[in-house]
Amino acid sequence: MKILVATEKPFAAVAVEGIKEEAQAAGHEVVLLERYTDKQQLLDAVADADAMIVRSDKITPDVLDAAKNMKIIVRAGAGYDSIDTAHAKEKNIVVENTPGQNSNAVAELVFGLLVYAMRNFYNGKPGRELKTKKLGILAFGNVGRNVARVAMGFGMQVYAYDEYCPKDVIESAGVHAVASRDSLFKSCDIVTLHIPANAETKQSIGYDVVNQMGKGAVLINTARKEVIDEPGLLKLMSERDDLKYITDIMPDADAEFRKFEGRYFSTPKKIGAQTAEANINAGIAAVKQINAYFKDGDTRFQVNK
Numbered sequence: 087m088k089i090l091v092a093t094e095k096p097f098a099a100v101a102v103e104g105i106k107e108e109a110q111a112a113g114h115e116v117v118l119l120e121r122y123t124d125k126q127q128l129l130d131a132v133a134d135a136d137a138m139i140v141r142s143d144k145i146t147p148d149v150l151d152a153a154k155n156m157k158i159i160v161r162a163g164a165g166y167d168s169i170d171t172a173h174a175k176e177k178n179i180v181v182e183n184t185p186g187q188n189s190n191a192v193a194e195l196v197f198g199l200l201v202y203a204m205r206n207f208y209n210g211k212p213g214r215e216l217k218t219k220k221l222g223i224l225a226f227g228n229v230g231r232n233v234a235r236v237a238m239g240f241g242m243q244v245y246a247y248d249e250y251c252p253k254d255v256i257e258s259a260g261v262h263a264v265a266s267r268d269s270l271f272k273s274c275d276i277v278t279l280h281i282p283a284n285a286e287t288k289q290s291i292g293y294d295v296v297n298q299m300g301k302g303a304v305l306i307n308t309a310r311k312e313v314i315d316e317p318g319l320l321k322l323m324s325e326r327d328d329l330k331y332i333t334d335i336m337p338d339a340d341a342e343f344r345k346f347e348g349r350y351f352s353t354p355k356k357i358g359a360q361t362a363e364a365n366i367n368a369g370i371a372a373v374k375q376i377n378a379y380f381k382d383g384d385t386r387f388q389v390n391k
């Protein structure tokens with residue numbers, strides 16, 4: 087079988103080597119399409135591929151239609167909002183993700199960004215410490231759980247809200263489970279977002295939600311830009327000069343956010359999962375899932391059942 091690795095933002099070379107070794111050991115061939123700049127390159131590359139590994143690459147209906155032999159697409163990572171899963175289902179293409187494989191990398195970045203923001207972007211002025219601050223984790227999935235673990239090392243008070251995660255699971259991690267999203271925002275000094283981007287969450291974090299936070303609030307987003315109501319957050323930042331927004335996903339309105347100098351920071355390109363370790367974990371998990379699918383029809387990680 088031909089496995090295409092199509093990554094606009096490439097994996098670390100060591101991860102690519104690992105993917106090739108795993109695929110070849112199972113009798114498959116790997117074709118690489120990295121750093122493509124033109125959609126036509128992707129359309130051409132998918133034409134004769136049987137399987138595909140992607141990251142946040144946009145797998146739209148035209149890509150799926152061009153992929154005549156495609157049987158399985160594995161998103162090496164957590165969020166699969168970049169793939170038209172319904173259209174893939176219509177075409178009998180299995181879509182999977184690799185949950186948990188890059189979550190530590192994202193969680194570590196949360197604290198890299200957070201310390202940077204709390205220390206005034208290293209401008210030399212007195213900042214604030216994380217110890218004893220109340221950290222609110224919105225969604226207690228794989229990233230949220232890793233964030234909680236690291237936060238405890240900093241001596242933070244950790245709170246979480248997750249509509250879909252049982253309270254006892256949150257509490258068994260030593261985290262205070264709060265009853266609603268609003269109480270999380272009301273009670274925490276810092277809120278970190280770990281919700282997926284879907285119909286329910288898109289533009290869900292805006293003026294009213296964030297305005298519930300107390301003075302000196304910090305909002306961190308390493309999830310998706312789509313979950314932010316950008317006009318609402320911009321309005322709030324213009325009214326509240328105590329509020330900081332730091333993100334790993336550049337907002338569409340980056341230029342407007344930049345006006346809030348000293349209170350806003352975005353990485354130029356999403357780097358949460360951009361570590362050798364995360365690339366190896368997610369990349370190898372992806373190819374193993376493809377091998378298992380071709381060998382035994384294993385669809386354990388399918389997200390478009």
Ligand code: 3PG
Nearest residue numbers: 141142163164165359360
């Ligand atoms: C994910 O959903 O797994 C993360 O956002 C990482 O995405 P990336 O592979 O595009 O870096």
